[in-house]
Amino acid sequence: MKAYKFTRPGAVGLLTGFTWPRPAAGSPGTWVEAPEAALCQAGIHACRPAHLPFWVAEELWVVELEGEVVESANKLVARRGRLVERVEDWSAGGAVEFGKDCALRARDLAADALVAAGWLGPAEELGACADFETLPQMAASMCRQTSGQAALMTGYAADSAFYAAIGQPGVAAYVTAVAAGDAAAGQRQNCGRSPAALAERARQAAWAVEHLDLL
Amino acid sequence: MSEPMSDLACQEIVELVTEYLEGDMEPERADLFEQHVVFCQGCEVYLDQMRRSIALTADTGADGVDPVVLDQLMATFRSRRG
Numbered sequence: 001m002k003a004y005k006f007t008r009p010g011a012v013g014l015l016t017g018f019t020w021p022r023p024a025a026g027s028p029g030t031w032v033e034a035p036e037a038a039l040c041q042a043g044i045h046a047c048r049p050a051h052l053p054f055w056v057a058e059e060l061w062v063v064e065l066e067g068e069v070v071e072s073a074n075k076l077v078a079r080r081g082r083l084v085e086r087v088e089d090w091s092a093g094g095a096v097e098f099g100k101d102c103a104l105r106a107r108d109l110a111a112d113a114l115v116a117a118g119w120l121g122p123a124e125e126l127g128a129c130a131d132f133e134t135l136p137q138m139a140a141s142m143c144r145q146t147s148g149q150a151a152l153m154t155g156y157a158a159d160s161a162f163y164a165a166i167g168q169p170g171v172a173a174y175v176t177a178v179a180a181g182d183a184a185a186g187q188r189q190n191c192g193r194s195p196a197a198l199a200e201r202a203r204q205a206a207w208a209v210e211h212l213d214l215l
Numbered sequence: 216m217s218e219p220m221s222d223l224a225c226q227e228i229v230e231l232v233t234e235y236l237e238g239d240m241e242p243e244r245a246d247l248f249e250q251h252v253v254f255c256q257g258c259e260v261y262l263d264q265m266r267r268s269i270a271l272t273a274d275t276g277a278d279g280v281d282p283v284v285l286d287q288l289m290a291t292f293r294s295r296r297g
Contacts, residue, residue, distance in 0.1 A: 014253050017263065054250050074246065170254040178222070192250075193219035 001065050003046035003076055004087070004214065006057035011083060013045075014057055020083050028064065029083040037070045037077045044081030049214045051075055053177070053204040056098070056170030060090035060212070089212050099169025100132060101207050102176040103160040105200065109176075109183045110139060110150075110157035117150040126157070135161040152188055153179060177201050220244065223251045228258045232265050 007013055011020040011029075021029035037043035046063050047055060051074045067079030087094075107126060114123035122142050129135050139158035143151050156179035163171035177197040182188055184196030191197065208214060220243060223231070228251055234240050235248050252258045280288075 015249055015262070017266075055253055057253065072242065072246065074250075168254070174250075174254060190221050191219055192222050 001069060002084075002215075003048060003063050003065050003078075003081075004052060005046045005061045005063045005081075005083070006052070006055045007059045007061060009058050011059065011061070014055065020061075023083055023085055028085075031066070031080050031082045033080045034078075037068045037079050043070070043077035043079060046076045046078065046081060047074075048076060049209045050202065050205045052208050053173050053201045056095070056173055058091070058095070060087040060094075061085070062087060087212055087214070094208075094212050095169050096164075096167065097211065098204070098207060099164035099167070099172040102169065102173045102204060103132070103135065103157070103164035104130065105203070106153075106157045106160035106172075106176040106179045107135060107139065109179050110142070110153040113150045113153035113183065114142065114146070117146060117148065119146060119150060122146075126154070132161060132165040136165055149182075149186060152182060156182070173201075173204050177204070220247055223247050225251075225255060225258055228252065228255070229261065232262060235262075236265060236269065 007020065011022050012018070013020060018032075020032065023029050032044060034043045044063075044065060046065055048071075052060075054074045062084040063081050064084050065076065065078035065081045069076055069078045071077075107129070111123045111127035114120075114126065119142075122145075126138060126142060129138055136158050139154045139161060143154040143158055146154060156175055160172045160175040160179065163169070163175065174192060177192045177200045178190070180200035181191055181194035181197035185194065192201075228248065231240065231244075231248060235245060240248065252262055
């Protein structure tokens with residue numbers, strides 16, 4: 001089956017440090033085989049598009065899986081797998097745009113919280129800001145000036161924008177998911193798996209499918 | 216339906232790393248552990264250091280350790296456990 005896999009630069013596996021055989025001259029990399037397919041323990045780990053936002057890293061690959069495939073909420077594990085081709089659009093700006101899209105979602109959640117707290121002027125100013133040299137500091141400043149849910153959400157907006165701006169889209173995506181969860185709950189939950197956080201993860205995955213032409 | 220587990224902080228990653236590396240962690244918690252490590256550079260480095268340390272010391276047995284040092288080590292471990 002076709003799936004996707006994030007790696008560190010040079011096709012180095014996340015967590016394991018295993019260097020994957022890369023495709024060459026238009027042919028897929030050689031097959032890599034595991035003794036079994038066991039979630040988080042053994043096997044070739046990969047993603048459906050819906051799983052991708054949880055495992056963001058520098059390189060994104062199309063992979064082919066064979067044999068028994070086990071699936072959890074956010075990953076696939078198979079007995080055999082190989083790299084088929086690199087998703088070039090991810091490395092050529094897609095990752096940066098993904099991070100910014102997540103940060104703008106966090107910004108909008110923060111603007112909503114400011115409106116709810118009666119801070120209409122700052123809400124309008126923040127909601128209109130899409131400059132990533134300005135957004136982190138603007139949101140951080142509003143975090144310091146407000147309290148309660150408005151401070152919480154502008155803090156998330158500042159963090160997400162900061163990480164998007166420094167090229168860490170995975171962190172920006174995580175912060176935004178947590179922000180979405182806390183926005184729905186109306187308080188801090190510290191959980192990236194609440195229903196609202198997972199809905200944000202689904203939105204992020206849909207962005208990737210659309211902009212990277214996945215599937 | 217149970218509440219989803221809270222996300223893990225860096226300090227918890229440090230405390231759980233042995234459990235993770237020994238494969239003793241339940242899948243949902245292992246998932247949280249891995250998701251944290253993937254985007255936290257400090258914890259990724261720590262996990263890598265632990266893996267390397269285990270690999271480097273795998274062949275080291277207690278026989279080659281000076282008895283005085285061994286006693287000191289065991290005393291330290293016992294005192295840390297309370």
